[in-house]
Amino acid sequence: MAFDDILGQHIPAQILLKGLRQNVIGSTYLFYGPESTGKKKTAFELAKALNCQSPNDSGSCGQCNFCKKIEQSVHPDVFLVEPVKSTPTAKEAFIKIEAIRDLQKKLSFLPYEGKTKVAIVDGAEAMNAQAANSFLKTLEEPPDSTVIILISANPYLLLPTILSRCQGIRFNPLPLSIVKQILLKNPETEAEELELRVSLSQGQVQKALESNIEETQVYRKDLIGMLNSISQDRIDVVFQWSKSWCKQSEKLFPLLDQLLHMLRDLALLRISPQIEHLHNRDIVSDLVPLAQKRSLRAYLNMYREVQETRQALSGNANAQLSLEMMLLNFCKSLS
Numbered sequence: 001m002a003f004d005d006i007l008g009q010h011i012p013a014q015i016l017l018k019g020l021r022q023n024v025i026g027s028t029y030l031f032y033g034p035e036s037t038g039k040k041k042t043a044f045e046l047a048k049a050l051n052c053q054s055p056n057d058s059g060s061c062g063q064c065n066f067c068k069k070i071e072q073s074v075h076p077d078v079f080l081v082e083p084v085k086s087t088p089t090a091k092e093a094f095i096k097i098e099a100i101r102d103l104q105k106k107l108s109f110l111p112y113e114g115k116t117k118v119a120i121v122d123g124a125e126a127m128n129a130q131a132a133n134s135f136l137k138t139l140e141e142p143p144d145s146t147v148i149i150l151i152s153a154n155p156y157l158l159l160p161t162i163l164s165r166c167q168g169i170r171f172n173p174l175p176l177s178i179v180k181q182i183l184l185k186n187p188e189t190e191a192e193e194l195e196l197r198v199s200l201s202q203g204q205v206q207k208a209l210e211s212n213i214e215e216t217q218v219y220r221k222d223l224i225g226m227l228n229s230i231s232q233d234r235i236d237v238v239f240q241w242s243k244s245w246c247k248q249s250e251k252l253f254p255l256l257d258q259l260l261h262m263l264r265d266l267a268l269l270r271i272s273p274q275i276e277h278l279h280n281r282d283i284v285s286d287l288v289p290l291a292q293k294r295s296l297r298a299y300l301n302m303y304r305e306v307q308e309t310r311q312a313l314s315g316n317a318n319a320q321l322s323l324e325m326m327l328l329n330f331c332k333s334l335s
């Protein structure tokens, strides 16, 4: 295991390897970018490379006692803090001040057996205000021989004062060919689902694995029906569609996400017949005639409408009214 084994993240790997070779690794990093693209794996690889007994040009040896301990999360100088739910049924998980205080205490000692203490804070945006303010002090004056790595898929939720103290390293979505390569290593992936899972992944491995294929098929069929039939003369479609979906509130966000992917694909198809960048490559035969039906501007306006609706719904707006308004504005874009 070395940086070469982290697939699809060549640039972050090169930045860190250069820092290691020149002995200029920073004391606080922020690894940011979409979920499930290799950020945590890279953080652990950096911890290994910093503590490995025989590091090489591509990072750690992966074989020595320290590398193995870090891989098994039992190295006494490498700490991982993650968000925790207060009860098993709680919706959100947080990093509380107790966890940060515990980490600060561990960081106040010299390395126990390694060369560098490494603190990895995954889901750093889940620190509550108290925890973030307390952690700020550690970021301002990091202890000696310590590297702190914050990981976040939503860095805009972090305090600006925290952001300003970290060296940011951006992780991009993985190329779909890499997602496919990773899925092929997973023996549980069904061959016929592979292409669909890859195209639904948005470059995130977890998304590819978790996608509910059957549900996705239902959403897409329904959305294609709606997009084909909606018009100024068919306002009945607006009310029927909104009424049926607003009752299934837990499905609204995945449905709207599918709608965003589809509108993006339709807009792309208006510009170019190439299909390799589409999310829904497997149903391109349904999408091509639909793409020709409306203008590029109409699809772009509809995309914006869905984004605004999604935002309103996350602020607890009324579902039926929001969906109706979205579709009525769709009709306006088509006129």
Ligand SMILES: [Zn+2]
Residues within 6 Å of the ligand: 051, 052, 053, 054, 055, 060, 061, 062, 063, 064, 065, 066, 067
């Ligand atoms: Zn090693």
